[in-house]
Amino acid sequence: NAGVTQTPKFRILKIGQSMTLQCTQDMNHNYMYWYRQDPGMGLKLIYYSVGAGITDKGEVPNGYNVSRSTTEDFPLRLELAAPSQTSVYFCASREDGNTIYFGEGSWLTVV
């Protein structure tokens, strides 16, 4: 079972560059999430989606954008990358119920 798949796993960006973190899930889940994890901190919610075509901001949305054109895919876009966006990014999905499934993470460094 693939579950939640994120790409790339590692990426180094220069300040001001843009990139998209890809996330796809094969469980037909309506709810999808993007979190970031900074050293010594818990996960913070960037954006979430409750279904195709519906997205909303989480706790730390500045500098990011998302789209949800299909149930499976929830890409996270970084425009004008800044050093403060150096972090580990996790995509997650959930259907009704308690269990949230996380991807394996994307390590991003902005230099």
Add this chain to the structure above:
Amino acid sequence: GEDVEQSLFLSVREGDSSVINCTYTDSSSTYLYWYKQEPGAGLQLLTYIFSNMDMKQDQRLTVLLNKKDKHLSLRIADTQTGDSAIYFCAEGFSGGYSKLIFGAGTRLAVHP
């Protein structure tokens, strides 16, 4: 506000029990979760407890919830080297997008 706090580090000897503690501030949460994160990997759900329960046992794992003190603990019996990881406590809320508030994680180191 909403806050979840955990101690950052715990070291135990192999075979001993580990107890990881967590406190939270928002008593309206519906579920409380424990996630495990191994190096270079995503978060794996270990167990969760409904907020109206006091205890849940699942093989080597025992979760205790004290709602009055807003205190949650995870006990791992017979701790093994494979249990070395970061353990995250999280509060979960029903409705809306099912918000999760995470603690900063406790790094468990198991030594011989």
